Amino acid sequence: xxxxxxxxxxxxxxxxxxxxxxxxxxxxxxxxxxxxxxxxxxxxxxxxxxxxxxxxxxxxxxxxxxxxxxxxxxxxxxxxxxxxxxxxxxxxxxxxxxxxxxxxxxxxxxxxxxxxxxxxxxxxxxxxxxxxxxxxxxxxxxxxxxxxxxxxxxxxxxxxxxxxxxxxxxxxxxxxxxxxxxxxxxxxxxxxxxxxxxxxxxxxxxxxxxxxxxxxxxxxxxxxxxxxxxx
Ligand code: CA
Numbered sequence: 001x002x003x004x005x006x007x008x009x010x011x012x013x014x015x016x017x018x019x020x021x022x023x024x025x026x027x028x029x030x031x032x033x034x035x036x037x038x039x040x041x042x043x044x045x046x047x048x049x050x051x052x053x054x055x056x057x058x059x060x061x062x063x064x065x066x067x068x069x070x071x072x073x074x075x076x077x078x079x080x081x082x083x084x085x086x087x088x089x090x091x092x093x094x095x096x097x098x099x100x101x102x103x104x105x106x107x108x109x110x111x112x113x114x115x116x117x118x119x120x121x122x123x124x125x126x127x128x129x130x131x132x133x134x135x136x137x138x139x140x141x142x143x144x145x146x147x148x149x150x151x152x153x154x155x156x157x158x159x160x161x162x163x164x165x166x167x168x169x170x171x172x173x174x175x176x177x178x179x180x181x182x183x184x185x186x187x188x189x190x191x192x193x194x195x196x197x198x199x200x201x202x203x204x205x206x207x208x209x210x211x212x213x214x215x216x217x218x219x220x221x222x223x224x225x226x227x228x229x230x231x
Contacts, residue, residue: 002026003026004047005029005051006051006182007022007032008032008034008038010058010118011054018052021111022112022115030045034057034059034196035060035061035084037061038053038060042076043069049122049147050115051069051077051081052078052115053078054113055080055083056083061119066078066098067079067162070097074221077118077121077122077167079098079100079114079115080095081101081104091176099118100117130162132222134135134146134147135159135204135212139162144161147207149207151204151207152203153200153203156196157199159181160181164220166223168223171221172221173219174219175216177220179198179218197212211223
């Protein structure tokens, strides 16, 4: 059984080059050249070890495909290809569920290196848990623990905690958290997020010190060290 890669890229010359090169590297490669056939392959093409996804495509664009794929439960790592090199765009890609990105034009060797790294990472995380400090989320079972003790979380609290665990030590703006966990635009008014954070905090703090810190005017920081030490 080879490692199965799906390459979604509409520029024929680039796609040919990448597909041929990856096959020479020993991967089993399939190719889709537009949004519609990409979606069919992503959802119904069997289990992929990795999807290389271009941003701009005829039909549905890559970012939207990626969101849809993650929402429908697709778990293959996604390497996002983009000509966009702004930090905001890269963040959008990563927030939508990409595991890594590569800006065009790229060197083929770098693509191969990233593909290998992502496939290795997937093998390592096959147990599907994510943890930081003494907090662990079992993504398959949809359960969370702190210090070995189960936390009774709602689905929203669990996805909120998962998002925090994926970005420890980073200040996450309310907009970014909201966009990811609620999958809708933040209107800046609603206190839904604050309420959920408060509740999640209460449940976490019955089993240990504070890990979700409020950074005034900026958002939240997930960190096992005291907030005073945070930048
Ligand atoms: Ca393109």
